[in-house]
Amino acid sequence: MSSTFQLLVNGQSHRVTVDYDDTPLLYVLRDDLRLKGVRFGCGAGQCGACTVLIDGRAERSCELPVWSVEGRPITTIEGLATAGRMHPLQRAIIDGQAGQCGFCLSGIIMKAAELIERDHQPSREKLAAALDENLCRCGAHARILNAIERAWKEDSAGGGK
Ligand code: FES
Ligand code: FES
Structure with a gap:
């Protein structure tokens, strides 16, 4: 039997209907809401490609049943820009030409965004x-890390602007 849930994604409310309550959030984001920046990598919680923020915390959306996130603020890579x-992290990755195929990048950026939000000066x-x-x-991990670190230092030098 299908179920309907109210999701709050990137500041917008969406009503979605799924066949199963435990449908992974990843499927709903990509297939129903067409947010293709959220990547399907392993589908088993192992790679981080599907990372999104839930209540500001980085979570792997392939592991989250849709019922568990109803009404909680969800941010995907599409919602990071303001x-x-x-977002400075997005700019840093582009400026540093840090990615190669780019498949991992949205997950990495979301994870870094969580950390930088909580700890303004991560080592x-x-x-x-x-x-x-x-x-x-x-x-490309080292290059991505360099770009993120550089962005973060420049941001700090500019007084967090
Ligand atoms: S797709 Fe690999 S952790 Fe979710
Ligand atoms: S998987 Fe290709 S740039 Fe990371």
Whole structure:
């Protein structure tokens, strides 16, 4: 029997109907809401490609049944920009030409966004540890980390603006 849920995604309310209550949030975001920036990697909680923010915390959307996130603020990579301006992490990845195929990037950016929101001055080690379980099959992890770290330092030097 199908069920209907009210989801709050990127500041907008959406009513979605799914065949099963435990349909993963990832499927709903990609297939029903057409938010294709959220990636399907392993589908088993192992790679981090599907990471989104739930109540500001980074979570793997392939592991979250849709019923568990009803009414909770969900942010995807599409919702990270504000007032038409890219988030500094998005800008940093582009400026640093850090990605290769780009498949892992939205998950990595969402995970880094969670960390930077909570800890305004994460050390390189903390950043590396936080991103360690977001896999990059192109081996671009070090370059991505450099770009994030650089963005973060420039942001701090500019007084957090
Ligand atoms: S697709 Fe969710 S962790 Fe890999
Ligand atoms: S840039 Fe290709 S998977 Fe990370």
